[in-house]
Amino acid sequence: MKKKDKLNLYFFLFSIFILILLIFPVYDFGNKIEPVYFGLPFSLFWIISCIIIQFLGIIIFLIIDNEEN
Numbered sequence: 732m733k734k735k736d737k738l739n740l741y742f743f744l745f746s747i748f749i750l751i752l753l754i755f756p757v758y759d760f761g762n763k764i765e766p767v768y769f770g771l772p773f774s775l776f777w778i779i780s781c782i783i784i785q786f787l788g789i790i791i792f793l794i795i796d797n798e799e800n
Contacts (some may be wrong), residue, residue, distance in 0.1 A: 734799060744791050749785045753778065 761777030
């Protein structure tokens with residue numbers, strides 16, 4: 732397996748992991764009002780955290796991909 736194909740597989744698995752965090756039954760863990768973080772209910776904090784993790788993951792995968800080229 733080429734490095735590019737391996738990187739694409741890792742990115743796909745990472746994206747699926749984030750998706751699983753945002754759908755039932757895993758989201759049920761984060762679907763709560765309490766505790767409150769930064770003035771946000773935990774459910775909203777959970778969603779924003781997943782989006783930030785996905786954003787950082789995309790940046791890391793882009794940096795790794797550019798280093799290979």
